[in-house]
Amino acid sequence: MSLHTLTIKELRNKLTAKEISPKDIVESLVKRIDSVDGKIKGYLRVNAKDAFAQAEKADISKPLGGIPIAIKDNIAVSDEGCTCSSKLLENYVSPYDATVIRKLKEAGAVLLGRTNLDEFAMGSSTENSAFGRTHNPWNLDCIPGGSSGGSAAVVAADEAIAALGTDTGGSIRQPAALCGCVGLKPTYGRVSRYGAVAFASSLDQIGPFTKTVEDSALVMNVISGYDQMENTSRPVDVPDFTKSLNAGIKGLRIGIPKEYFIDGMDKEVQTAVKKAIDWYAANGAEIIDVSLPNTEHAISVYYIVATAEASANLARFDGVRYGRRSPDGTDSINSYSKTREQGFGSEVKRRIILGTYVLSSGYYDAYYNRAQKVRQLLRRDFTEAFKKCDVILTPTSPTAAFKAGEKSDPLSMYLADIFTIAVNLAEVCGISIPCGFTSTNLPIGLQLIGSHFDEPRLLLAAHGYEQGHDWFKKKPSL
Amino acid sequence: MQYEAVIGLEVHAQVKTNTKMFCGCKNEYGGEQNTHVCPVCLGLPGALPTPNVEAIRQTILTGLMLDCRIAEVCKFDRKNYFYPDQSKNYQITQFDMPLCIGGGVVLDKYAFPKEVQKEAYAAEGKKIRLNRIHLEEDVAKSFHFDSESGIDFNRCGTPLMEIVSEADMRTPEEAFAYLTTLKRILNYGNVSDADMEKGQMRCDVNISVRPVGQEKFGTKCELKNLNTISGARRALAYEIQRQIEVVSKGGTITQETRRWDDATGQTYVMRSKENAHDYRYFPDPDLLPVRTDKGLKIEAEAKMPELPHKKKDRYINELQLSEYQAEVLAADKALADYFELAVSGTKHGPAIANYLINEFLATEPDTANILIPAKHFAQLADLVANGKINSKQAKEVLVDMLSSHEEPVKIVEKKGLAQVTDLGALETFCDEAIAANPKSVADYKSGKLGAINALKGFVMKKTKGQANPALIDEILQKKL
Amino acid sequence: MAYVAGLSRIDLSKEEEALFQSQLGKVLEYAQELQKVDVSSVPDTPIDPNLPTNVLREDSLRDSLTAREALLNAPKQANNLFIMPKIVE
Known part of the structure; x- marks a missing residue:
């Protein structure tokens, strides 16, 4: 039996029925990784020996007991590397666990390996990795999306049962869409950011990649909750996210924002999403027109706010306490400048410089301050919209996966994030689920957006659609 | 300009x-x-x-x-x-x-x-x-x-x-x-x-x-x-x-x-x-x-202390300290706390302030960690107030106390200062000693100065050892 | 560009400088559209009214790292100090 193809739910049933042991799952996955990751390159490191040791000790009475999970390489795991796909952190070893890692360990999960990303999570294609690009399992010439491209690819290619990623402007949902798996960005404050290497603090969230919506709920049950180590995590009750999954979509009010069905959207994506709307309508959901007028400003706001925060967040990478220090520095100042020149890739430098610029003397009001105000307007749009509907439906990405190297201009790459970015700016939750395939057999993602801390209804809506279709059962041929 | x-x-x-x-x-x-x-x-x-x-x-x-x-x-x-x-x-x-x-x-x-x-x-x-x-x-x-x-x-x-x-x-x-x-x-x-x-x-x-x-x-x-x-x-x-x-x-x-x-x-x-x-x-x-x-x-309001100028005013108005005394004590929170501990339950504010400022501060103490129990200062002031010792002797006790950390009453005892006010009694004992030991008096007068010890011993016995030997010596020499 | 790169403590080659200049110029030009947005309805307070307040930590000790753990990743160290090229203003 190919255990690596199963879901958390299926494996947990087999584990508790004592049909299999955690070691069997690790063995199946390690074989799978051996046979396909040479093509996908989703993993930066797999520690099979350690995974077997963890499996040996795994307590299957725990909620994720014996389930192997892959971790994006920008989340701290004690005694492991955390490269952020940057040369600068190539040899760094974390002395502590991120809160989500502590929770996964306590829940009995097996940490299988570390996945590739755009350096410091800056990118939408996983091409900006100092350790090589990751390939889309559906078409190896295509990018898997990003920045959590490695996590999306290994779940889609059955190299992991589930994975964690981080999402600042779509970094979970967009690769999930492009690789054909389920990716959830929780409400800001739902999951502790402690231990996730910060890109943009007011936007970052950790979330799961899974094969099904139900699995997403199972992982969320473990990683959610207030954390006293994280000031912006919210003391909100964590429900059992699996409870409401089957409540049914009948009567669910689904908002369709007219601004999200833009010109230039890929026709096949448009058709797939329209079909999804029709399906919801046909199955008893109420389709409601809503308006999110400030969405058109989302990209401008995002690239000002996110880069400003990043310029400060990434200042700590100076080669003093950790990191690869340039040998060319002769004093503290040029040691910094050369360490950062040699350690960071182009996209990271570009964003730090942009962020520094928008905060610098004389420009703060015109850029940063103004962007924050427009962000407030955007947030109001969502508040207004959620008065009329329960969830909002949009495409996840305007196109399916594109060819590697195709988008060399940063602005055109940034524009591809249009549908996901507003969700982070408004701090609400969003999920991407498969909703079809292009004529060239590339997955298309459907994005559902829920109000603040309304993951239960978001998951219900996603689960309803997923179970009404076969998309999630389709596997790439590798 | x-x-x-x-x-x-x-x-x-x-x-x-x-x-x-x-x-x-x-x-x-x-x-x-x-x-x-x-x-x-x-x-x-x-x-x-x-x-x-x-x-x-x-x-x-x-x-x-x-x-x-x-x-x-x-x-x-x-x-x-x-x-x-x-x-x-x-x-x-x-x-x-x-x-x-x-x-x-x-x-x-x-x-x-x-x-x-x-x-x-x-x-x-x-x-x-x-x-x-x-x-x-x-x-x-x-x-x-x-x-x-x-x-x-x-x-x-x-x-x-x-x-x-x-x-x-x-x-x-x-x-x-x-x-x-x-x-x-x-x-x-x-x-x-x-x-x-x-x-x-x-x-x-x-x-x-x-x-x-x-x-x-x-x-x-x-x-x-x-x-x-x-x-x-x-x-x-x-x-x-x-x-x-x-x-x-x-x-x-x-x-x-x-x-x-x-x-x-x-x-x-x-x-x-x-x-x-x-x-x-x-x-x-x-x-x-x-x-x-x-x-x-x-x-935060609950932790609001009495501020230095308020404390100073209180020391002047309620504890009868001089402006200078009040200022010096209030300037150092730790010292002021110590002062208040010493002065509590007594009426000796000015005296204790005086001990602290004139003698104690001269020893350059770490005012945050004072090893002498505060009540010693109160006791010293009591001894003076009750006429047990005079102020000159109080200074002697204070100097000893600052180095030995002993209780003032013990120091007074040790130094035999408590008897001092009873000079009359001592003189009577000395007269008795001279009357009862004519031989020793004669020896002393003939130049055997050591003979005075017998007389001293007599007085010590009479006072059950509580007398100040130096003082007896002084009185006897005068009388002889 | 040289000024901002200096503030960011990133040395740039001449080519990179020119490339970034044109790329970021385009991004900033795009972001100019924000100037046209009417934000008069947003209160001019630096504090976001949506944020919760007073999520504070009690003043009690938590475990620190040992010096060995702290210095584990140090590029250079001596006598339990992080060592770096001479600090200049």
Whole structure:
């Protein structure tokens, strides 16, 4: 039996029925990784020996007991590397666990390996990795999306049962869409950011990649909750996210924002999403027109706010306490400048410089301050919209996966994030689920957006659609 | 032309707490290098700050003591600049919404340098207005070697408050009095030990000069590296003179940061205005705003101490201390606490104050850790008040007590001082001894001086050993 | 560009400088559209009213790292200090 193809739910049933042991799952996955990751390159490191040791000790009475999970390489795991796909952190070893890692360990999960990303999570294609690009399992010439491209690819290619990623402007949902798996960005404050290497603090969230919506709920049950180590995590009750999954979509009010069905959207994506709307309508959901007028400003706001925060967040990478220090520095100042020149890739430098610029003397009001105000307007749009509907439906990405190297201009790459970015700016939750395939057999993602801390209804809506279709059962041929 | 100086101070004071500002590491002076550190204060990838409620309370209390308005809501900001003593290359501080706004420090006469306390301006009770007090994190300690530097992050991230005055001071002596008064108040609230020599209180100075009568400020310079209160006074005196010389010769002052060198007694240019920093302040997205009106202010108010000038007034009015005594005791919170312990339940305020000020302080005690039980001072004053010993003898007992830490009654016993008031009785015993030992009297008189011991022994027996041998000796010799 | 790169403490080659200049110029030009947005309805307070307040930590000790753990990743160290090229202003 190919255990690596199963879901958390299926494996947990087999584990508790004592049909299999955690070691069997690790063995199946390690074989799978051996046979396909040479093509996908989703993993930066797999520690099979350690995974077997963890499996040996795994307590299957725990909620994720014996389930192997892959971790994006920008989340701290004690005694492991955390490269952020940057040369600068190539040899760094974390002395502590991120809160989500502590929770996964306590829940009995097996940490299988570390996945590739755009350096410091800056990118939408996983091409900006100092350790090589990751390939889309559906078409190896295509990018898997990003920045959590490695996590999306290994779940889609059955190299992991589930994975964690981080999402600042779509970094979970967009690769999930492009690789054909389920990716959830929780409400800001739902999951502790402690231990996730910060890109943009007011936007970052950790979330799961899974094969099904139900699995997403199972992982969320473990990683959610207030954390006293994280000031912006919210003391909100964590429900059992699996409870409401089957409540049914009948009567669910689904908002369709007219601004999200833009010109230039890929026709096949448009058709797939329209079909999804029709399906919801046909199955008893109420389709409601809503308006999110400030969405058109989302990209401008995002690239000002996110880069400003990043310029400060990434200042700590100076080669003093950790990191690869340039040998060319002769004093503290040029040691910094050369360490950062040699350690960071182009996209990271570009964003730090942009962020520094928008905060610098004389420009703060015109850029940063103004962007924050427009962000407030955007947030109001969502508040207004959620008065009329329960969830909002949009495409996840305007196109399916594109060819590697195709988008060399940063602005055109940034524009591809249009549908996901507003969700982070408004701090609400969003999920991407498969909703079809292009004529060239590339997955298309459907994005559902829920109000603040309304993951239960978001998951219900996603689960309803997923179970009404076969998309999630389709596997790439590798 | 006559010139006057315009002086404003930025004082950084370390806030007393158990833990650092944004993590649970110990907030302690010293400690083995790089042992009070964690992922947060080392700025490791992924680590995030959480604000220490006690540091916020302590800063609010400082604001209350200094008559500030406490902001209903405040926030933390990032101040961006690269420097190796910061682990994140930004400092978490408060930019445009500080915790405390306005306020002031009233200069006390006795806070001025001793030699100017008699001057009229010292007695004015001038108020130096404050601009603000904000809370931030301290930086690490660096050590400089030949071609390299070393960094210890133990201090990095400890809470620090910055107290910014208006440019209300006009002389180095006022600055001296301001720092002295401020330190005293911080000690009173137990919010900071504020010892400049230990770096617990640091100060930067903004200073300019202008012709007397001119309203417009002159071009200011910033002075750094002022490590003692008297050093700050010296630095200001030098810098005022320097600026006056430049201006009176028709020159212009360049806006710059200057470093004081206490050894040479001069200031030197550190950097000019052109190299000013562009700090790119913005609200720290890792930290939520703080509201003081949800209990924090009330909690701080509960810790409000009796302030130095109130204490001084009480000592004068209720304990009948002289103004000088009241000032000296109130100047040192620890000493004042000790005094109050000693004086409680007695009516000996002035006497005990006298012992403490004239004898005890001369021993240069660590007033925060006094080993002599306070009740000893009360007992000593009792002995005098009850006529057991006279004041001259009290001094003798006091000197002994300060070194032996013994109880005054024991010292009186040890020294046989208790009998002294009974001179009449001693004389009677001596007369009896002379009458009862004619042989010894005769021997003594014939030159055998040792014979007096027999007489002394007689008296000692009569007094059951409680008499002072030296005193008996004195009386006998007189009588013989 | 040189000024901002300096503030960011990143050395840039001449080519990179020119490339970034044009790329970021385009991004900033795009972001100019924000100037046209009417934000008069947003209160001019630096504090976001949506944020919760007073999530504070009690002043109690948590475990620190040992000096060995703290210095584990140090590019250079001596006598339990992080060592780096000489600090200049």
